[in-house]
Amino acid sequence: MIATTNISADLQQIAEKVKSGQRITDQEGLLLFEKASLGFVGSLANEVRIRKNGDKVYFNRNFHIEPTNVCVFSCNFCSYSKLYAKREEGWELSIDQMLDIVKKYDGQPVTEVHIVGGVHPKMDLQFFADLIRAIKAHRPDLHIKAFTAVEYDYMFRKAKVTVEEGLKFLMAAGLNSIPGGGAEIFHPEIREKICADKVDAAGWLLIHETAHKLGLYSNATMLFGTIEKYEHRIEHMRRLRELQDRSGGFNTFIPLKFRNKDNDMSYVPESSVVEDMKTYAIARIYLDNFPHIKAYWPMLGRQNAQLSLSFGVDDIDGTIDDTTKIYSMAGSEEQTPSMTTAELVTLIKQAKRVPVERDTLYNEITNYALTD
Ligand code: V47
Ligand code: SF4
Numbered sequence: 162m163i164a165t166t167n168i169s170a171d172l173q174q175i176a177e178k179v180k181s182g183q184r185i186t187d188q189e190g191l192l193l194f195e196k197a198s199l200g201f202v203g204s205l206a207n208e209v210r211i212r213k214n215g216d217k218v219y220f221n222r223n224f225h226i227e228p229t230n231v232c233v234f235s236c237n238f239c240s241y242s243k244l245y246a247k248r249e250e251g252w253e254l255s256i257d258q259m260l261d262i263v264k265k266y267d268g269q270p271v272t273e274v275h276i277v278g279g280v281h282p283k284m285d286l287q288f289f290a291d292l293i294r295a296i297k298a299h300r301p302d303l304h305i306k307a308f309t310a311v312e313y314d315y316m317f318r319k320a321k322v323t324v325e326e327g328l329k330f331l332m333a334a335g336l337n338s339i340p341g342g343g344a345e346i347f348h349p350e351i352r353e354k355i356c357a358d359k360v361d362a363a364g365w366l367l368i369h370e371t372a373h374k375l376g377l378y379s380n381a382t383m384l385f386g387t388i389e390k391y392e393h394r395i396e397h398m399r400r401l402r403e404l405q406d407r408s409g410g411f412n413t414f415i416p417l418k419f420r421n422k423d424n425d426m427s428y429v430p431e432s433s434v435v436e437d438m439k440t441y442a443i444a445r446i447y448l449d450n451f452p453h454i455k456a457y458w459p460m461l462g463r464q465n466a467q468l469s470l471s472f473g474v475d476d477i478d479g480t481i482d483d484t485t486k487i488y489s490m491a492g493s494e495e496q497t498p499s500m501t502t503a504e505l506v507t508l509i510k511q512a513k514r515v516p517v518e519r520d521t522l523y524n525e526i527t528n529y530a531l532t533d
Contacts, residue, residue, distance in 0.1 A: 172197055179205045179446055182212070187395050190447045194391035199435050199442075199472075206442035206473030213452060214475040218514040219523065220505050223273035223306075223479035226262050228292070229253040232279030233315070236345070236356035237425040238387055242279045253281060256292050263296050263303070272520045273479065276307035277340055280359075286320040286327060290334040297335035304337045304521040310368040311343035314360035324371045332375065338521055339372050341380030341415050347400050348393045355387050355426070366404055373410025378522055380455070381411050385440050386419035386432035394440070398447050405450045412523060413453040413476060416440050417460060434465060438472040445473025453523070463500065463508060470512045476519075480505060 175189045175197075185193075193202055231251040232242030242251075254262075263274065274296065293305055308316075308331075317327035328336070345355060347362035360368075369379050381401050385394055398414075405411050418437050421427045432440075445454050455476040458466035466477050480500055500508075502518070509516040518526040 169196065172201065176201075176205060180208060182449075184449050185447060187399055190395045190398070190443060191391055193443050193446065194394070194439065197439075199439055202439055202442035202446065203472050206445040207471065209445050209449070210454075210473050210475055216513075216515045217475060217517045218470060218509045218512070219453065219476040219517050219519040220502075220509070221273055221479040221519050221521065222269075222271045222502060223275050223521075224262070224266055224271055226254075226259050226274060226276045227278040228259060228276065228284060229281040230279045231281045233282050234280055234311070234356070234359045236359065238345075238355055238384065238419055240420070240422060240424040251279070253284070256288070256295050259292060260295050260299060263299055267300075271303070271480075272526070273304045273306055275340060276305065277309055277312070277342055280312055280315045282319075284316075286316045286322070286330065289316065290331055293331060293334040293336055305335055306338045306340050306521055307331075307336055309340060309342035310365040311359045313339075313368050314364050324368050325375065328368075328372055328375055328377065332377065336377070338377055338412075339369065339379035341382040341413070344382045344397070344401075345384040346387070346389045346393050347397045348389070351387075351389045351393050355384075362400065366400060369410070370404055370408055373404075373408035378410055378412050380413045380415055381451075382415045382417050383444075384417045384419055386436070387426055387429055394443075395447070398444060402448055402450060405448075409450075411451055412521075413455045414444055414448050414451045415455045415457055416444055417457060420460065434468070437461070437465065438469060441469050441474055442472040458500070467508050467512055470509070470514055477505065477509070 171192055175185055175193065178185055178189070229252060230241050231253055232239075234242065236242070289308065293307065296303065296305060313324070313327060317324055320327065322330070343360065344365055346352060347365070349361065352361065369381070372379050383394065383397050401411065401414065418432060419426070419429065421429055421431050441454060441456065448454070453476045454474050455478055456466045456469040456474045458477050461469065470477075480502055506516045520526060
């Protein structure tokens, strides 16, 4: 229950709207960022979370493959990519090497492989279709969530195919869904300053909308805490909310906190925990048509991921394993991001929530064994 003394009439009005299940406006979202306390937005986000997901906190068992960290783009916030010209510092895996990673999980109850990496000029549409086919041939039941809109934009343009043709080609090979990366901040002024040379907002949104039309689900991210203002975060979420109204194809929204180690934006201080939790909470309140809000624990750290469960989050991603480098290279506390299912379950139970293993599409998996 929110204490209604000492808060402005405007904030009270927002609280009443949210409690009665009404959508808030951009202006109201902005007011929450600018004027509301953490406790205020936290309580409201909690109400929305309970309405949508009860006390369930979802997790899955997945592993990552990062085909390369060589990238033709040069996003200023990225600690991970090595420019093509300096690729002696980078890695690039062959299909056989990536298949060997998949084989490491033979006999283990993982349900998803998440494939994402830099944009390598030699890894093309055909290469990735062959990779997907090879993985499916080895393990048909594994859900393949692969490639960000940034990677798709590059590989489809290079192959001279439309987004629809490219996605259909990869779906025929076995692609199952699309992760949310590459969205960053949609506003052109910010995009120009933090990731000028990769796909723009319209291109990112077109790829996700086309995927949804073809029956693929996807996620959406927002990189926050660089140089954007609150109005840019709201605008970003508005464009996602509008697309979701049209397509209904987004599963999860994932706010990603900027980490500042070893990149061209190291001069920008990292956001505070209060700011992080407020962002999760306002995302939960504003994005009324997104079923889930995910805290990606390898980036946030496991303790703050646990805390985020009180600020609208109902999903803390998966068990992952130590091949995920994009955050450890950017300074996350989690230098070897790996948690067993038992550790994840304990983390959720300590927050007095109910752990639920899910597959990528949020089908619940019952009777999970806590032995791994
Ligand atoms: O788009 C890069 C981000 C994203 C930094 O869909 C950084 O389930 C913070 O999208 N500080 C890729 N963030 C990862 C991603 C993702 C992760 C987990 C789950 C899902 C999903 C998607 O990583 C990039 C960019 O926004 N990123 N560098 C950095 N220094
Ligand atoms: Fe390349 Fe992605 Fe890093 Fe940008 S964020 S430089 S697209 S790997």
